[in-house]
Amino acid sequence: MPSLANHQSNQFTITVDDIVAHFNRPITVNEHGCWLWQGATDKRGYARFGGNCLVYGVTFRMAGFVCDEGKELCHTCPCKNCVNPYHLYAGTHKENMQDAANIGVMGQGPRKVSIEQIELIIQMYKDGHSQASICRRFNLSQAWFTKFKNGGLNYAKLS
Secondary structure, rough: OOOOOOEEEEEOOOOOOHHHHHOOOOEEEEOOEEEEEOOOOOOOEEEEEOOEEEEHHHHHHOOEEEOOOOOEEEEEEEEOOOOOOOHHHEOHHHHHHHHHHOOOOOOOOOOOHHHHHHHHHHHHOOOOOOHHHHHHHHHHOOOHHHHHOOOOOOOOOOO
C-alpha cells in the first residue's frame, strides 16, 4: 500500500471539526485515528451524505488530495465508515481489492468485524475463552481467528 508521501496534495490540513462543520454530522475518533462517521451509511457500511455522496471522497478532496483518472480511493484501515482523509490513498482497483482482502473487509473474511470487535476478540482470547467459542460468537472461521491471533492484521500477537 502506498504511503501518504505518495499522495498528490496541496498540503491542506483538515481536522475532525472541519468535517463536522462541513456536513453538520457528528464524528467520533477511535484510538486508531479513524474518524468514524455517525450519519447515514450505505448497505456496505460506507459513509454517505445526501444519498449518493461518499463522504470519504469529499474529505479526501477537502484535504487537497487528488485521485487521478483510473484510480479509486483505498482505505488503509478496516473501518468502512472512516472518513479520515489521511487513512486513504488513490490506488488501482487491484491495489484496493488486495488491501481489502488483507485487512479482512472482502472475500470470505469477517466483513462486519470492527476494530473494536477485533480488540474484544483478542481480549476474550487472553481472558481464556476458547477459540471455538469466540469463532461461534463472531461468526468467524478458524483461519480468520488465527489471523487476528497472530497479528496478521496489524494487531498485537496474543502469545
